[in-house]
Amino acid sequence: MVFKFTIDNVINQYLPSNQVSRLPKPIARFLGKHSTRPVADYWIWIEICVASFCGIALLEGVFKSHTVFQNHNAPMIIASYGASAILCFNAIGAPLAQPRNVLMGQIISSIVGVCIQKLFSLSEGGRANYWASGALSVGVSSTLMSIFNCVHPPAGASALLPSIDEQIRDMSWWYLPMQIVSSVLIVFVALITGNIIRTYPSYWWSPSPLGKNQGQQESVEEPKSDTSSEREGVTLIPGLKSIELSTTSILVPEEVDLSELEIEWLCTLQNRLKGPLPV
Template sequence: MHPRILTVLDYDIDTHLNRIVPYSRISRLPKPISRFLGYREEEYKEPTRLVVVFWSFLGSLIGLLTIGALYKYAPGLKKWHPPIMVASLGASAILDYNSIRTPLAQPRNAILGQTFSALTGVIIHKLFHLNSNWEELQWVAGAVACAVSSAIMATTNTVHPPGGATAVLATTNAEIIAMGWIYIPFVLMSSAIMLALACLLNNIQRAYPVYWWTPANLRKEKVIDDLEKVSTNASEKVLRGQSMARTSNADSDSVVISPHHLYIPDSFDLDGDELAILSRLQARLRWDYAMDERPRAHSSDS
């Protein structure tokens, strides 16, 4: 299969988003604050099993009681006649307060996964509602909503299993269907409240979250960006006059970069951005090589 096709099929949205997402600076906050945002200076070790069971029980109880009380008694929310409890929030509680170390339970997944699923479910219902006989097709709408929300969560790296139920409910539950578009901010608010409580309760004896956006080292990405800037500016004179070459003699699986040569196998189909990165890396090597040679030139002159 062509390398470009493989690149498209192996698409990862984080390769684009992580370029603009700032790295975490939670460690710079005062310790009482950084602790309840999941940061630990020492290596984290999960407490004993019964301690985990206790905090899981307490977190799920307080989280769902808080959401239920808001739905039932808050004047600004009660007027929309929400259900007693959105069932998918119960599944979220298990992740938010029990399996808190899994990627599926991290804030990005918990918030965006639920919100994307609620939005998907409402849109699918609205589309099926255009059919005068839509009630006979609710079971189809539920299946479509779940499948589409699953695809969206997977594509955006926000997989949160309870989101599937959130999408299905938006197409099959009469109370939620009656809410219409307002269902989306309800889910977003509920997820945010449960996340806030998770940060409070889970960090008393445990540690949550493991990360807020991604486990990747975003600081490293920033260093690479700075390196590229240095390569294009400081080494401009050294880069001038040099060129890249394609070769069929080099190892077919290897790109070879040296200060004066850059070999790219003919089988590699690289776009402009990828070629620019290789050029910048070569420029940095050339710049370092020139700096190393300068002291030798001075010593030979003397």
């Protein structure tokens, strides 16, 4: 099913366009604004291996050390970050791996997971049915991630853990700051390692035009037929036999039913053609 509404429909028009290109080159490179050149696969494999090791080791080192989290029964690492590492260090161009998805997806799911688990803990019957708490947490968090356009699959485990893991339940609300620290650190490592021979992130907030750029794109778009329609920056043309992608427009046959993820991919490719990194 294709969802035509996300929070982006409301707030993208009020967000500023990308300003990363104005920063000093070392900072801009760290934030993903630089050009790359093709390299042999084995260099990327080495980068993936080193980045995954460093990212997971950093999280384990932080929570294994004598910090405030140790006083609140924190585990060495939250298991869902193993899956986050695969996305952030391997599939760095995927929308699911972008900083917004990692940060917002993990945090929203953690809040939902803890809140629902707390509600079930209020009664003896609820405590006897944490299986329902876990299932409800995953369902609600998945829906909210779709609405906020920040789907991050590993976050489903983050929503589930407060209900099924006794150690996480004992952490109570301290589970939330642990999630925030973990998300920030894994994105931080991805920014360092992902910008050595590749580029990360593909965008910070959305691949679609933001703020004033929305109006600018509309003004330079190619002429459309009276029967054409537009959806999230993609122009649907009746009878078109191919997908046409340029710096000013994305033309798609009206008969092709695109998902939100497919639209994000097309917008990401368009922004790659433009050059500047979208916010």
